Amino acid sequence: MIVDYNGKRYSTENPCECSHCHKVGEPNLVIGVSHMGIHYSIWTCNWRECRLNFITRHDIMDEQLVFIGYLDGTPQSPFWPETIVSLKSKFIVTYLQSLKAENLNLDEIAGMGYRKSLEYLVKDYVISRDISLSSKIQNQKLSVVISNNFKSDKESDLKQLLERATWLGNDMTHYLKYHDNFNIDDLKQLIKLVVDEIHSITQKIYYIENIQSKYTKKSTNQP
Numbered sequence: 001m002i003v004d005y006n007g008k009r010y011s012t013e014n015p016c017e018c019s020h021c022h023k024v025g026e027p028n029l030v031i032g033v034s035h036m037g038i039h040y041s042i043w044t045c046n047w048r049e050c051r052l053n054f055i056t057r058h059d060i061m062d063e064q065l066v067f068i069g070y071l072d073g074t075p076q077s078p079f080w081p082e083t084i085v086s087l088k089s090k091f092i093v094t095y096l097q098s099l100k101a102e103n104l105n106l107d108e109i110a111g112m113g114y115r116k117s118l119e120y121l122v123k124d125y126v127i128s129r130d131i132s133l134s135s136k137i138q139n140q141k142l143s144v145v146i147s148n149n150f151k152s153d154k155e156s157d158l159k160q161l162l163e164r165a166t167w168l169g170n171d172m173t174h175y176l177k178y179h180d181n182f183n184i185d186d187l188k189q190l191i192k193l194v195v196d197e198i199h200s201i202t203q204k205i206y207y208i209e210n211i212q213s214k215y216t217k218k219s220t221n222q223p
């Protein structure tokens with residue numbers, strides 16, 4: 001893409017991913033316009049089942065065009081294991097809203113949203129294991145729920161991941177920030193690890209409990 005602005009010529013790679021269908025390809029440029037140091041362009045996706053238009057924003061810096069993001073479309077959802085989907089928690093919808101906010105460069109809002117999604121995930125997971133805890137933990141602080149409900153050895157890693165995700169999430173929600181070296185990507189990575197760990201623990205319990213040895217029975221039949 002070539003952009004002429006204030007007597008200078010800038011060039012950069014075309015966007016290669018459609019913000020609607022997320023197929024990677026070579027979209028067609030429809031039109032571009034520059035205004036107050038920002039270049040907006042409209043593209044048409046080439047994927048035959050999509051063909052939608054999407055808008056990109058580039059900031060015109062000293063010597064280059066810097067891709068900032070898409071102004072429409074929907075961010076690509078991460079893959080959620082069945083263990084997480086079956087919780088029927090507001091975790092997923094809250095996470096996706098946060099992802100959309102982040103996609104619009106609303107990173108302060110997104111950070112708070114990810115922290116909220118984590119709270120839904122943790123509380124709904126605990127309730128799914130023991131419905132009697134429902135009314136008790138709904139009003140509890142997230143840190144208290146984590147500290148009271150993940151005490152077994154097999155949940156040791158999960159507990160530590162949850163604590164760290166909560167610390168980073170709190171940094172994005174409260175006035176003071178305590179973990180300067182970590183950002184929103186680290187919080188998302190921790191949430192992904194939490195999701196994977198919950199799925200792994202649940203699957204392990206299911207298979208260990210439901211597949212019983214047949215060899216004992218056979219051996220008793222032997223003469």
Ligand SMILES: [Zn+2]
Pocket residue numbers: 018019020021022023045046047050051052
């Ligand atoms: Zn598309």
